[in-house]
Amino acid sequence: MAIITMRQAISDALWEEMERDPKVFIMGQEVGVWGGTYAVTKGFLDHFGEKRVRDTPIAESAIVGAGIGASMVGLRPVSEIMTINFAFVAMDYIVNEAPKMHTMFGGQMSVPLVIRTAGGGGRQLGATHSQTPDAIFAHFPGLKVVSPGTPADAKGLLKAAIRDNDPVLFIEHAAMYQIRGEVPEGDYTTPIGVSKVQREGDAVTIVTYCKGLQLSMAAAEQLSAEGIEVEIVDLRSLRPLDMGPALESFKKTNRAVIVEEGWPSYGVGAEVATRLYEAAFDYADAPIKRVAQKEVPLPYNAALEQFALPQVDDVVAAVKEVL
Amino acid sequence: MAIITMRQAISDALWEEMERDPKVFIMGQEVGVWGGTYAVTKGFLDHFGEKRVRDTPIAESAIVGAGIGASMVGLRPVSEIMTINFAFVAMDYIVNEAPKMHTMFGGQMSVPLVIRTAGGGGRQLGATHSQTPDAIFAHFPGLKVVSPGTPADAKGLLKAAIRDNDPVLFIEHAAMYQIRGEVPEGDYTTPIGVSKVQREGDAVTIVTYCKGLQLSMAAAEQLSAEGIEVEIVDLRSLRPLDMGPALESFKKTNRAVIVEEGWPSYGVGAEVATRLYEAAFDYADAPIKRVAQKEVPLPYNAALEQFALPQVDDVVAAVKEVL
Amino acid sequence: MALKKKDHLELYRQMVLIRRVEERSAELYQAGKIGGFLHLYIGQEAVSTGIVSVRQPQDRIITAYRDHGVALNVGISAKAVIAELLGKETGVSKGRGGSMHMADVEKNFWGGHAIVGAHLPIAAGMALGDQYEGRDGVTICMFGDGATNIGFFHEGVNLSKVWNLPVLWLCENNQYGMGTAVDRASAVEQIHMKAEGYGIPHSRLEDGMDIMKVREAVGAALDHIRSGKGPYFLEVMTYRFQGHSMGDPQRYREKDEVTKWEKSDPIGIYHRYIVGDKIAAKADLDKIEEAVEVEVNEAIEFAEASPDPGFDTLYDYMYASKE
Amino acid sequence: MALKKKDHLELYRQMVLIRRVEERSAELYQAGKIGGFLHLYIGQEAVSTGIVSVRQPQDRIITAYRDHGVALNVGISAKAVIAELLGKETGVSKGRGGSMHMADVEKNFWGGHAIVGAHLPIAAGMALGDQYEGRDGVTICMFGDGATNIGFFHEGVNLSKVWNLPVLWLCENNQYGMGTAVDRASAVEQIHMKAEGYGIPHSRLEDGMDIMKVREAVGAALDHIRSGKGPYFLEVMTYRFQGHSMGDPQRYREKDEVTKWEKSDPIGIYHRYIVGDKIAAKADLDKIEEAVEVEVNEAIEFAEASPDPGFDTLYDYMYASKE
Numbered sequence A, B: 001m002a003i004i005t006m007r008q009a010i011s012d013a014l015w016e017e018m019e020r021d022p023k024v025f026i027m028g029q030e031v032g033v034w035g036g037t038y039a040v041t042k043g044f045l046d047h048f049g050e051k052r053v054r055d056t057p058i059a060e061s062a063i064v065g066a067g068i069g070a071s072m073v074g075l076r077p078v079s080e081i082m083t084i085n086f087a088f089v090a091m092d093y094i095v096n097e098a099p100k101m102h103t104m105f106g107g108q109m110s111v112p113l114v115i116r117t118a119g120g121g122g123r124q125l126g127a128t129h130s131q132t133p134d135a136i137f138a139h140f141p142g143l144k145v146v147s148p149g150t151p152a153d154a155k156g157l158l159k160a161a162i163r164d165n166d167p168v169l170f171i172e173h174a175a176m177y178q179i180r181g182e183v184p185e186g187d188y189t190t191p192i193g194v195s196k197v198q199r200e201g202d203a204v205t206i207v208t209y210c211k212g213l214q215l216s217m218a219a220a221e222q223l224s225a226e227g228i229e230v231e232i233v234d235l236r237s238l239r240p241l242d243m244g245p246a247l248e249s250f251k252k253t254n255r256a257v258i259v260e261e262g263w264p265s266y267g268v269g270a271e272v273a274t275r276l277y278e279a280a281f282d283y284a285d286a287p288i289k290r291v292a293q294k295e296v297p298l299p300y301n302a303a304l305e306q307f308a309l310p311q312v313d314d315v316v317a318a319v320k321e322v323l
Numbered sequence C, D: 001m002a003l004k005k006k007d008h009l010e011l012y013r014q015m016v017l018i019r020r021v022e023e024r025s026a027e028l029y030q031a032g033k034i035g036g037f038l039h040l041y042i043g044q045e046a047v048s049t050g051i052v053s054v055r056q057p058q059d060r061i062i063t064a065y066r067d068h069g070v071a072l073n074v075g076i077s078a079k080a081v082i083a084e085l086l087g088k089e090t091g092v093s094k095g096r097g098g099s100m101h102m103a104d105v106e107k108n109f110w111g112g113h114a115i116v117g118a119h120l121p122i123a124a125g126m127a128l129g130d131q132y133e134g135r136d137g138v139t140i141c142m143f144g145d146g147a148t149n150i151g152f153f154h155e156g157v158n159l160s161k162v163w164n165l166p167v168l169w170l171c172e173n174n175q176y177g178m179g180t181a182v183d184r185a186s187a188v189e190q191i192h193m194k195a196e197g198y199g200i201p202h203s204r205l206e207d208g209m210d211i212m213k214v215r216e217a218v219g220a221a222l223d224h225i226r227s228g229k230g231p232y233f234l235e236v237m238t239y240r241f242q243g244h245s246m247g248d249p250q251r252y253r254e255k256d257e258v259t260k261w262e263k264s265d266p267i268g269i270y271h272r273y274i275v276g277d278k279i280a281a282k283a284d285l286d287k288i289e290e291a292v293e294v295e296v297n298e299a300i301e302f303a304e305a306s307p308d309p310g311f312d313t314l315y316d317y318m319y320a321s322k323e
């Protein structure tokens, strides 16, 4: 297993899928000449050419809309929305076109489209550019929502998304491209809609995903030093939402903390907590806690922004509270 | 107190506010000549004229965007989005412009805008036109989200929304314009962000809003006939979310059911349930249940659509399950 | 492509079939057997019939929710259309779609789309699919005058020119978007002038009530596009004789105006042409009308006798991927 | 309005101030004292300086994220600008906004907006506000070439003509949207031709590097609009000498191209004009440059010494309504 960055893992997945299937192509702002704003598609234009690496106008609706159309007639587009904050501009396509086509026409059409985007805060981009609104997309049946926390999962899940016959929103984190991790050699896919235990423990169950996984892993280290071993379940997909491993863990630890980067209200933590209670009410020995962003649009100032974002210490504190 | 329809109550609120304050005006598709697709603004154009009752192009982004601009410079626009399904078209404005202006510029600007819209299913409009995605809007701090369940509240809350200095998304239900209820005489407002007990009882707490209130009231009748008295708390606002009355009730009944029309995953029920557990874990005698829409885009066929929507019987069954 | 007698009779038959299916549908709607929205195409039959009659099999068609005309023109049976209107399992979209969502992918008809303007970028994507694969099909995208004011229009049309996509932008200007006359919603009354902003060749057919003229204009446009010259923008003037949907109070136009236009009934015009030019005898046309009458009666019987989709099929078309 | 010597010196001073503030900001960015995005205006100073110099106090200005120029032109102090860049409480947006979100409502400058094109409908709304209240101000809305491809542009510009709003659409065509050259993203290279699709009078100023020409063109446009003739569309050709934001690899253009354009440095052109026309002596300009140097030094000192916003202020500007 090689140790590579998240950026490399995602880039490799795209590259390998494009090599494998000539119907796979990429379109989005600055994916070509620039090489991707996060340098994920650097070198792609030279290798695959303009036909398959398509720079677009600043027109998010067209990027996703044309992706839908192309996918309906047999291609496998990867439509890139530079950041998830601009996904609102294409909202109708993401939640009201792509996920409806298959069912609304009685199964006649399908939308094998991947919408790649990057979310998250902590980069001093201000209120409109720093969001983690993943939960709102996961509200819509018909759309699959994936958000990996490790390079290995990013690669395997992106490949699975490209091969999937349904629309998949693939959410990366703009501040995680540099993180490193072991990635299996060769071609593999990671199934969409399957959660994974990323760390074993018996004291408390942490359920999380994406950036929350990093925070949780760091918190786990600190807690371990104090003799507290947490179990960490990485959801990886928000829809379909696989509660299996989280439930199993919760039945063992009887305590849970949910860690997400976005706002808590109507967020991921609410759904996960509710499902844990629904399925394992009798196992709960303490109220499940949510660790999330403070309920404000993120400010530009670095310190204030960090103050508003969930931190490792918040995870540590939450674990201790439920103990 | 007069008994009037929801349509009348909303129409009266708009009319009275326009009479009261010349800065209040309406813009949206078919609000003028047509008189409103749901006939809410019938007669307005003749009375207030084209300046204040403005038909717009089919351009939801401009309807909300221009509303934001006009509100920033001192007017009090009511921007109408024909149905909440088209709110996705204006999503950037609703969640990423209006709610950010005040904080992002350090308090220099404000957006006293009301975005009126109608949601809900059950009218055989198919997958793209039948949604109740209220929760996703309530995810965003800076936006207020209101959704009344009675004519009295509709009138009072709409007036409060128009007088509010912040952006308010006001969600009506397209299948509720005909319902009737008592409405106080004269000018009054109903505070945004305050829940209300709509029915008293001791067996189970039902937390709901909008159409869910109707279902819950009907279920309460049935249950009462069997000697089960439920308490019904109407949230009325999804953000700010006032949990006070629901909590108080839950501490009394120790059992709760949450009724909403939208999809359960990442919906209103999840947030409410989680907050109940967070604040009153020790009071819970049974797992809180959610009654909501089945997780599919709504089909056109009437019977299938109703099958997918939450029904009075579902509420009755859920109450009995938690008992 | 000079038309033979039998071709004329077939086109005449299609126009009459559309008319008759819709008249009967209006009755079925009044009788409560059709729900949701029902947007009649009556008055506009020459447009879709003309278009479909000159397209090649490889040319895709996609349109808005006013789609019964295209549906019948491409050869979906009256049975499958009416069954869809009745929400039956035997409907062309299996009762999921209803009036607004008819499609038959086998016949290269891609729907029936209800979000105004949203299908334009999707159409661009389909055209991209054909261009990408080196196929010589043209995507014919039909939309209303009102749809040209939404952002989706702009993004889709711009992209089509930037990428030189084989797409025919076909605006059916029926002079109103719901109750809003063109000049009250669009900065330019000559909708085709919008193409100037995209450097796309364009023209307006002033008489869209005459199928022969529609055929000519569309044929020329398709030739232009098929020769590799990129997109073309064609505006066709027409008029809808009925309200926007059922239950439209039609406060926005005078009865006189409708009466005047009814004199240009496209079926009447074609009838006069066929008989006047001695292409066929009145008796031939009478026979067609009688046959259509029988066909529609049978279709209604078929539809009424058809089963509703079973509740067990609710999730059948949730995902195209089979796990 | 012939300019006096002191007016010329003031305009020259503003251009030098913008240049110097931005050069120093780039250093502060490299030093890690500024975070997020930093979009420099260097090369384009003649545009904003020319515009602001001919506007009346009642004319509003709104622009995109490349906003330091306008901010300084309208009279926001270098202190408040740099403090904002450093995220300080003394910044013009109290450290909440950062580089992309400067505004000073008192000075009729309405920001600094980071979602491409989203401020166009907002600008239309502001112009509506003035029209509604019978004020004679013009809203000047500046945006980039890239922004003209997004749907918001279309909806905002169309609305402005339909309602005959007093707005100046001012496209700063700096020939790239990030790394995408105009002709790779826009169907028309002459951006002002887009106005044809809205029936709005338009023109292009080929030389936007010469402030005198900018003044003339903008002045004429403002006169046109103020006389009640509705919106005007002005395209101004310019060039940005730096990357799109900090850290732009600039793979999309040749060094030569930049070098060529640097010969048309707007400050150099104005310098030659002033000295050549003997409006003032080189020594006068030297003195200004020195004074600016001092001012910027002081501003940086001020900003660095200023406090961060306190954590207790996080929720200060959440709502404009005070409960």
Ligand SMILES: Cc1ncc(C[n+]2csc(CCOP(=O)(O)OP(=O)(O)O)c2C)c(N)n1
Binding pocket: B029, B058, B060, B082, B086, B089, C066, C114, C115, C116, C143, C144, C145, C146, C147, C148, C174, C176, C177, C178, C244
């Ligand atoms: C985004 C969006 N906004 C509003 C509507 C509601 N609506 C349905 S049809 C229609 C009018 C469309 O007019 P036009 O494009 O001229 O087509 P026509 O109905 O005349 O065929 C409107 C406003 C919608 N379906 N989608």
Ligand SMILES: Cc1ncc(C[n+]2csc(CCOP(=O)(O)OP(=O)(O)O)c2C)c(N)n1
Binding pocket: A029, A058, A060, A082, A086, A089, D066, D114, D115, D116, D143, D144, D145, D146, D147, D148, D174, D176, D177, D178, D244
């Ligand atoms: C809706 C949206 N999409 C994408 C972006 C990312 N983005 C920021 S600036 C920019 C380029 C804009 O180009 P242009 O309008 O020409 O302005 P310039 O930067 O040249 O001044 C892009 C794509 C954004 N901020 N908003």
Ligand SMILES: [Mg+2]
Binding pocket: C144, C145, C146, C172, C173, C174, C175, C176, C177, C178
């Ligand atoms: Mg129309």
Ligand SMILES: [Mg+2]
Binding pocket: D144, D145, D146, D172, D173, D174, D175, D176, D177, D178
């Ligand atoms: Mg530019």
